[in-house]
Amino acid sequence: MPALAPLAPLARFGRTTATDLRDVTTDPAALESAGWWAVVADFEGRVLCARFGDVRESPAKERPAGRWRGPAPGDWTSSLDHAAYTAGVRRIREHIAAGEVYQANLCRVLTAPLPDPAASDVDALGALLARGNPAPYGGIVRLPAHGAEVASASPELFLRRTGRTVESGPIKGTGRTPGDLLEKDHAENVMIVDLVRNDLGRVCATGSVTVPELCALEHHPGLVHLVSTVRGELAPGAGWPELFGAAFPPGSVTGAPKSSALRIIDALETAPRGPYCGGVGWVDADRGTGELAVGIRTFWIDRLSPGGPVLRFGTGAGITWGSDPEREWAETELKASRLLAVASRTEHAPIQGART
Numbered sequence: 001m002p003a004l005a006p007l008a009p010l011a012r013f014g015r016t017t018a019t020d021l022r023d024v025t026t027d028p029a030a031l032e033s034a035g036w037w038a039v040v041a042d043f044e045g046r047v048l049c050a051r052f053g054d055v056r057e058s059p060a061k062e063r064p065a066g067r068w069r070g071p072a073p074g075d076w077t078s079s080l081d082h083a084a085y086t087a088g089v090r091r092i093r094e095h096i097a098a099g100e101v102y103q104a105n106l107c108r109v110l111t112a113p114l115p116d117p118a119a120s121d122v123d124a125l126g127a128l129l130a131r132g133n134p135a136p137y138g139g140i141v142r143l144p145a146h147g148a149e150v151a152s153a154s155p156e157l158f159l160r161r162t163g164r165t166v167e168s169g170p171i172k173g174t175g176r177t178p179g180d181l182l183e184k185d186h187a188e189n190v191m192i193v194d195l196v197r198n199d200l201g202r203v204c205a206t207g208s209v210t211v212p213e214l215c216a217l218e219h220h221p222g223l224v225h226l227v228s229t230v231r232g233e234l235a236p237g238a239g240w241p242e243l244f245g246a247a248f249p250p251g252s253v254t255g256a257p258k259s260s261a262l263r264i265i266d267a268l269e270t271a272p273r274g275p276y277c278g279g280v281g282w283v284d285a286d287r288g289t290g291e292l293a294v295g296i297r298t299f300w301i302d303r304l305s306p307g308g309p310v311l312r313f314g315t316g317a318g319i320t321w322g323s324d325p326e327r328e329w330a331e332t333e334l335k336a337s338r339l340l341a342v343a344s345r346t347e348h349a350p351i352q353g354a355r356t
């Protein structure tokens with residue numbers, strides 16, 4: 001068997017495919033310069049920006065598929081098991097009772113060894129996700145030399161920029177069917193909309209921040225969400241670095257108030273979230289446009305894990321005073337189950353251009 005060539009740098013979002021890596025930086029000021037950038041921002045704060053020189057639109061069917069051998073369904077372990085997660089929910093309710101926070105998002109990271117790391121290409125996983133769990137903000141970023149191999153099926157918009165107009169689409173409220181959504185879900189959504197309005201208000205022109213949609217019902221594969229839209233006009237001088245400074249990490253995956261929620265999350269969660277709950281997407285600095293998803297429903301490969309290369313995936317839920325620990329655990333299972341099943345499938349197709 002000939003040796004496998006290293007995976008070439010690549011990014012895909014929607015119909016756009018980007019190759020020919022030119023620059024990599026962790027300074028979001030680069031997103032205000034020139035060119036087309038793929039962005040992977042970790043929840044912990046590293047913003048990896050990669051500029052690509054060849055960016056083209058191509059119909060999905062023309063895309064070469066890579067190789068994918070996912071973990072066996074039973075191989076996943078969770079950073080918080082059922083007992084630890086439900087205890088965490090109860091602890092957050094104590095913080096709420098003490099008046100420290102209104103809601104906090106409790107997440108867990110699932111990890112499984114990759115059975116064949118050489119046949120583990122996030123581009124192939126991204127193709128499987130696009131078929132098995134289509135998502136409006138799905139995409140992949142493949143930069144193994146920079147520790148970023150991400151395949152996302154995110155349903156949630158963190159930030160979209162069209163010139164000076166900026167928009168966010170916070171999700172709060174998850175159910176299997178619309179009938180599952182409770183009053184609590186609407187209340188949570190409104191709380192987070194308030195937080196996002198406040199975040200964007202820090203970098204938008206006074207009076208320009210509006211909420212064109214509140215708690216719209218969206219159907220996604222296997223579940224429904226309540227989704228709001230917050231929009232504003234950037235203040236003179238404000239750009240991507242200021243947006244990150246004001247709005248990161250996304251309010252829907254932290255809680256409110258954000259600073260207290262972050263402190264509580266840090267004390268309860270046992271694994272870094274990485275790109276999960278961060279930002280994943282692209283910026284076209286030449287056109288003044290960009291779209292970053294909240295990195296939920298997102299897989300990433302960690303090739304430096306001490307026991308060998310692993311695949312990771314995060315899932316979580318927003319905890320309020322009205323939360324029932326078992327129900328929140330079930331919500332994290334609901335969000336994960338379909339996607340884990342997709343990732344466990346095997347796809348072997350010849351890849352053109354990156355590997356032979």
Ligand SMILES: C=C(O[C@H]1C=CC=C(C(=O)O)[C@@H]1O)C(=O)O
Nearest residue numbers: 171172173174296315316317318
């Ligand atoms: C952290 C997650 O949940 C957040 C994102 C979407 C919907 C949520 C909810 O309905 O509570 C969340 O707070 C996740 O989906 O992994």
